[in-house]
Amino acid sequence: MSQHSIQQPKTLVWDIAVRVFHWALVGAVLLAFVTADLFGATWLTYHIWAGASAAGLVVARLIWGVTGSTYARLASFVTGPRETLRHLRDLVTGRAPRHLGHNPLGGWMILGLIAVVLGLAASGVAQLGGIFKTGPLGFAVSYATGEQLSELHEVFANLLLILIGLHIIGALFESWRTRENLPLAMVTGKKERRNGDHQVSQAKAMPWLAALLVATALGGAIWGARQLTARPAFGAAVAVLDPTYAAECSECHQAFNPSLMTAANWVLLMQALPDHFGEDASFDDQKQKQLTDWLVQNAADTADTKASHRLRATDPATPYTLTKTRFWTSKHRDIADETFKRAPIFSRSNCSACHSDAESGQFFPPNATLPNEAK
Ligand code: HEC
Numbered sequence: 235m236s237q238h239s240i241q242q243p244k245t246l247v248w249d250i251a252v253r254v255f256h257w258a259l260v261g262a263v264l265l266a267f268v269t270a271d272l273f274g275a276t277w278l279t280y281h282i283w284a285g286a287s288a289a290g291l292v293v294a295r296l297i298w299g300v301t302g303s304t305y306a307r308l309a310s311f312v313t314g315p316r317e318t319l320r321h322l323r324d325l326v327t328g329r330a331p332r333h334l335g336h337n338p339l340g341g342w343m344i345l346g347l348i349a350v351v352l353g354l355a356a357s358g359v360a361q362l363g364g365i366f367k368t369g370p371l372g373f374a375v376s377y378a379t380g381e382q383l384s385e386l387h388e389v390f391a392n393l394l395l396i397l398i399g400l401h402i403i404g405a406l407f408e409s410w411r412t413r414e415n416l417p418l419a420m421v422t423g424k425k426e427r428r429n430g431d432h433q434v435s436q437a438k439a440m441p442w443l444a445a446l447l448v449a450t451a452l453g454g455a456i457w458g459a460r461q462l463t464a465r466p467a468f469g470a471a472v473a474v475l476d477p478t479y480a481a482e483c484s485e486c487h488q489a490f491n492p493s494l495m496t497a498a499n500w501v502l503l504m505q506a507l508p509d510h511f512g513e514d515a516s517f518d519d520q521k522q523k524q525l526t527d528w529l530v531q532n533a534a535d536t537a538d539t540k541a542s543h544r545l546r547a548t549d550p551a552t553p554y555t556l557t558k559t560r561f562w563t564s565k566h567r568d569i570a571d572e573t574f575k576r577a578p579i580f581s582r583s584n585c586s587a588c589h590s591d592a593e594s595g596q597f598f599p600p601n602a603t604l605p606n607e608a609k
């Protein structure tokens with residue numbers, strides 16, 4: 235008996251919320267991948283928004299999974315291992331029934347995709363807190379932990395790519411097996427009813443309850459994130475420069491945040507002020523001591539920012555030159571010599587020409603730009 239020889243009227247399987255969720259998630263994940271891999275770190279803000287949107291969509295989908303219409307419900311497609319194995323065996327022997335909604339394997343795929351997106355969001359927020367000292371976990375996570383979590387974030391990202399690949403293969407395979415365009419059904423929402431379809435119990439959508447729950451979850455998340463973000467960041471650099479330091483050491487260039495160099499190297503620099511990069515920048519003894527003490531107290535050794543960790547490893551031949559460190563040269567490799575010489579930059583050491591947060595010692599990548607030539 236051929237199950238699909240008689241044309242059956244189409245029925246709505248994927249309600250509008252499921253379809254909007256599905257394609258919005260595709261968009262958010264695509265944007266997150268593009269802004270992470272194809273563009274530089276200066277696109278981090280867009281990456282963060284894309285990731286936050288994906289996480290928000292997934293949470294909304296879980297809520298719709300208990301309040302939505304029949305095939306949106308988790309209960310309609312989440313099955314135990316035994317039933318999943320049976321479906322697998324029936325697939326092999328060609329006896330698997332057609333499911334109007336997700337089949338057991340598809341159901342597990344949905345849960346897997348949701349879990350990995352949530353894992354990406356959580357490791358992303360923790361990494362942002364540890365490495366860049368910003369966001370809800372800036373107060374709690376160290377740089378070292380942030381670096382480790384960035385590896386976990388990448389593992390999740392690769393896992394997501396694999397799951398997406400399997401999900402597409404699964405959808406194409408099932409389209410072929412049941413002679414039905416499943417990607418199109420995720421656009422129109424409609425599928426043919428056929429004899430022998432696997433039956434699920436009907437459920438009525440509760441859109442108002444869903445809207446209330448989503449609004450509460452979203453509002454709560456935003457409120458909580460703001461409360462946490464307002465806490466002082468763990469190991470942030472000194473935010474306000476000492477007025478004497480800011481005045482004396484900004485005569486020829488901007489005053490560098492003390493967190494960018496170790497106490498030992500600041501002492502070396504201060505001792506060598508009479509011959510400071512070819513200039514005499516020396517002070518009387520009292521001011522010399524005052525400035526040195528302040529630099530030492532707020533040096534890289536006391537901070538936990540990415541810039542402090544990466545720039546403190548200076549070249550022994552030039553112990554107090556940030557622009558000669560491996561990290562600095564690798565990060566600015568793509569910027570042409572000419573760019574550094576032109577107005578209003580003039581020098582590699584003029585960090586604040588390109589980094590709007592240079593004074594704070596933060597150097598958050600989205601705050602870096604190449605300024606246009608002064609008119
Ligand atoms: C008389 C001018 C002058 C004064 C005052 C001065 N500097 Fe400098 N500084 C220079 C010059 C010139 C360079 C070389 C880089 C450049 O060409 O911009 C430099 C470079 C530096 C660098 C290395 C930047 C890099 O490229 O990695 C540091 C760090 C630094 N100065 C710290 C200080 C501190 C701290 C003070 C205050 C105690 C100070 N400077 C005062 C002229 C000055």
Ligand code: HEC
Pocket residue numbers: 274275276494540541556557565566569573574579581582583584585586587588589597598599602603604605
């Ligand atoms: C001509 C503009 C320019 C100048 C001058 C400049 N930078 Fe940058 N810097 C950039 C850009 C653009 C990036 C982003 C590169 C990327 O996409 O990863 C960057 C990246 C960085 C990063 C890495 C941020 C991260 O977490 O990935 C640090 C740290 C940094 N700069 C420090 C400095 C310091 C310190 C100075 C001054 C001694 C300086 N920069 C001078 C343009 C500049």
